[in-house]
Amino acid sequence: KLYKIANIPGDGIGKEVLPEGVKVLDKVGGLYGFSLDYTDLPWSCEYYVQTGSMMPENGIDILSKHDAIFLGAVGFPGVPDHVSLWGLLLPIRRQFDQYVNLRPIKLMPGMNTPLAKPGKIDFLIVRENTEGEYSDQGMILAEGTDEETVIQHSVFTRKGVDRLLKYGFELAQTREKKLDWATKSNGIYIAMPYWDGRAALMSKNYPDVATAQYHIDILSAHFVRDPARFDVVVASNLMGDILSDLGAACTGTIGVAPSANLNPEGKFPSMFEPVHGSAPDIYGQNIANPIGQIWSGAMMLEHLGEVEAAGAIMRAIEFVLSDETAPRTADMGGTATTQEMGDEVMARLS
Amino acid sequence: KLYKIANIPGDGIGKEVLPEGVKVLDKVGGLYGFSLDYTDLPWSCEYYVQTGSMMPENGIDILSKHDAIFLGAVGFPGVPDHVSLWGLLLPIRRQFDQYVNLRPIKLMPGMNTPLAKPGKIDFLIVRENTEGEYSDQGMILAEGTDEETVIQHSVFTRKGVDRLLKYGFELAQTREKKLDWATKSNGIYIAMPYWDGRAALMSKNYPDVATAQYHIDILSAHFVRDPARFDVVVASNLMGDILSDLGAACTGTIGVAPSANLNPEGKFPSMFEPVHGSAPDIYGQNIANPIGQIWSGAMMLEHLGEVEAAGAIMRAIEFVLSDETAPRTADMGGTATTQEMGDEVMARLS
Ligand SMILES: CC(C)[C@H](C(=O)O)[C@@H](O)C(=O)O
Ligand SMILES: CC(C)[C@H](C(=O)O)[C@@H](O)C(=O)O
Numbered sequence: 001k002l003y004k005i006a007n008i009p010g011d012g013i014g015k016e017v018l019p020e021g022v023k024v025l026d027k028v029g030g031l032y033g034f035s036l037d038y039t040d041l042p043w044s045c046e047y048y049v050q051t052g053s054m055m056p057e058n059g060i061d062i063l064s065k066h067d068a069i070f071l072g073a074v075g076f077p078g079v080p081d082h083v084s085l086w087g088l089l090l091p092i093r094r095q096f097d098q099y100v101n102l103r104p105i106k107l108m109p110g111m112n113t114p115l116a117k118p119g120k121i122d123f124l125i126v127r128e129n130t131e132g133e134y135s136d137q138g139m140i141l142a143e144g145t146d147e148e149t150v151i152q153h154s155v156f157t158r159k160g161v162d163r164l165l166k167y168g169f170e171l172a173q174t175r176e177k178k179l180d181w182a183t184k185s186n187g188i189y190i191a192m193p194y195w196d197g198r199a200a201l202m203s204k205n206y207p208d209v210a211t212a213q214y215h216i217d218i219l220s221a222h223f224v225r226d227p228a229r230f231d232v233v234v235a236s237n238l239m240g241d242i243l244s245d246l247g248a249a250c251t252g253t254i255g256v257a258p259s260a261n262l263n264p265e266g267k268f269p270s271m272f273e274p275v276h277g278s279a280p281d282i283y284g285q286n287i288a289n290p291i292g293q294i295w296s297g298a299m300m301l302e303h304l305g306e307v308e309a310a311g312a313i314m315r316a317i318e319f320v321l322s323d324e325t326a327p328r329t330a331d332m333g334g335t336a337t338t339q340e341m342g343d344e345v346m347a348r349l350s
Numbered sequence: 351k352l353y354k355i356a357n358i359p360g361d362g363i364g365k366e367v368l369p370e371g372v373k374v375l376d377k378v379g380g381l382y383g384f385s386l387d388y389t390d391l392p393w394s395c396e397y398y399v400q401t402g403s404m405m406p407e408n409g410i411d412i413l414s415k416h417d418a419i420f421l422g423a424v425g426f427p428g429v430p431d432h433v434s435l436w437g438l439l440l441p442i443r444r445q446f447d448q449y450v451n452l453r454p455i456k457l458m459p460g461m462n463t464p465l466a467k468p469g470k471i472d473f474l475i476v477r478e479n480t481e482g483e484y485s486d487q488g489m490i491l492a493e494g495t496d497e498e499t500v501i502q503h504s505v506f507t508r509k510g511v512d513r514l515l516k517y518g519f520e521l522a523q524t525r526e527k528k529l530d531w532a533t534k535s536n537g538i539y540i541a542m543p544y545w546d547g548r549a550a551l552m553s554k555n556y557p558d559v560a561t562a563q564y565h566i567d568i569l570s571a572h573f574v575r576d577p578a579r580f581d582v583v584v585a586s587n588l589m590g591d592i593l594s595d596l597g598a599a600c601t602g603t604i605g606v607a608p609s610a611n612l613n614p615e616g617k618f619p620s621m622f623e624p625v626h627g628s629a630p631d632i633y634g635q636n637i638a639n640p641i642g643q644i645w646s647g648a649m650m651l652e653h654l655g656e657v658e659a660a661g662a663i664m665r666a667i668e669f670v671l672s673d674e675t676a677p678r679t680a681d682m683g684g685t686a687t688t689q690e691m692g693d694e695v696m697a698r699l700s
Contacts, residue, residue: 081536081565082543090537114574116464133483136539148508152541158498184588186431187440189486191502193432215431217591218627221599224464224574238534241567242592249571277568 001034003304006066006269010088011044012278013288013338014072020290020342021070021297024313027349028301032309039066045076045084054087060095068300069271072293073278086136094130096268098261099160100167101127101240102299103275105227105247105257110322112332113252119228121251124175126168126232127240129261131160134237156191156236158198165202167264168234172209175231179209182216182235182243195236219243223250248275255289255331256321258296260303272300282330286337289329291317294345316348351384353654356416356619360438361394362628363638363688364422370640370692371420371647374663377699378651382659389416395426395434404437410445418650419621422643423628436486444480446618448611449510450517451479451590452649453625455577455597455607460672462682463602469578471601474525476518476582477590479611481510484587506541506586511548517614518584519556525581527559532566532585532593545586569593573600598625605639605681606671608646610653622650632680636687639679641667644695666698 005025009018022038029035041062043055054074056062063069074089075081092098107113107121138152165181172179181199185192196213203211214222216239222229223243227250235243248257257275274292282288298313320326320341327344328334336344355375359368372388379385391412393405404424406412413419424439425431442448457463457471488502515531522529531549535542546563553561564572566589572579573593577600585593598607607625624642632638648663670676670691677694678684686694 075536080543082539085536086539114465116462133534134537134539138540140540140544146508150506150541150544152504152506152538154502154504156500156502158496184483184591186425186435187484187588187591188502189432189436189484190488190490191500193430194490194500215627217595218604220570220592220596221604224596224599238537241534241537242570245567246570246574246596249574254568254571277565 017293101129132237451477482587
């Protein structure tokens, strides 16, 4: 069996961690009887500086000929972040209707959480990924004057909200039958009460799932105070973005957190990338943690149907993290290089 | 000297903690030679159920005749949160141009933080308080159909952003000369790069202040991982809201965090309230922590010019928190009632 994968290392530490993901995927493919055929795509801020755009005009077309997209990180000083992200990562999510951004938050054995009493942290953030607060729509009035006024539009559709909620509820049914959702309906007058209303309505189809609504501010506090209480957390694009970095930080490092940008219907390729960004501050030192990328690779294999191979990667990651003598990158308090950490996962694969 | 204070206990635990704040204020007034004349205003969700609005039509007028507003919390199940908040708290902030929401995040001696290595946590969140993402403007298209689309407008003005930044920079100059600001300029295409631009421009007027921009997602992670690195953090309305609950949680409880809704020019009364909300889940049990309310009272006195009296309250709070034998409310792991905790602060006042 052969899978066609589009590799986009992108920027910064994306270029350092992606090869580690690839080497693990190749090895597990050998063990489980499939192979991966990669197209390496240099689309990035560097590419932008050379060509004037983040990807070629037929970029989406090229990607569409693949079974999945494996991405490192996008964004680097020198190109404004809104230009780089709206030139590469965000159009992929939108063009391929990857409306679910699935982000596991899991305290693995051996991970050092900054929380005093972590308990069992094991939940999933189901983040809306194609609309909402992320928007390039709006206007500037009286530009250049003292009266300058910027109006930014957030866009929420019934279709967009409902399909995300449906995904969340169905996921909750396979787990602890517990779904919490985040809004800010006391401050954001129209869109957030709308979200609450759709969630309440959808919950009627899933009477076996216990639900609760939280305002994003207090939910953030609960993530720190009591992360063990969550199982499935559904949120809008911006709120899910914040909660996933925060949730990962509560497990000790954002270096291990993976994510899947899913088009659940499989009409378009899905995309897999670590939650951490391009981290310009540590780029070039080879100290980035590759686990987030490798774990994202496991999510990719699961999505492609290679469930056993995905499980093998997860077991290898758990071995490495729970073995106190194994190498650790700087984010986890160690001195290992990105490659040493990747090699260690390789060595534990079987 | 006499100060006219408008008391709005509001809803839920607001009604339990406000009297504790008042009793401490009265005592410190006696000690420092001023008195406080309170107008007790029953504006709340209960009031809404009885009258159909959160405050009377001339509510703002009534408040304007006071030197300051002392508020508990607003919002309670039975009245939709957007109705209650846009009927009371948010109009006060806007009508009185309380454009700075100042929120100290401080790990006091004796507080139990959930973070493993807290270091010295002592910073200020300067939150925009009158515009931005908090908005009742927008529209619903194709309402009631499958194509239903909600567009929510966020509004940022040059005046609104600049005056907040100016306040933040001037504050930073009185402290460690370090200002960080939060945006999400990779996702929110127009408004957030605008914010970044204004901040960069403003920083030119304050060459002695070191600045850094963070996207809100990674900033949230840093709050958990390394809260000791911050000094002044400036943020928009929504981002400041999230960061202040989160920052408070990182110090162990949101029960002690205070806030000041400031009209820095003193043209209108300012408002002082704890960061925690009405907490319907614990209301009626008398276990709410009154420290956030009492500390907000200290901020009010400072604003009114009673700096020594404010300092006396802060010393009393610190005595109580650092004395391990003193009563503790449930949020801090103890069994004290709201009144016992308030009495304890009273007893340490001198
Ligand atoms: C109650 C709510 C509208 C309010 C806000 O979000 O501003 C509160 O959370 C706060 O932080 O003061
Ligand atoms: C880079 C940025 C646009 C992106 C996002 O906010 O979606 C990233 O933070 C993420 O979480 O995948």
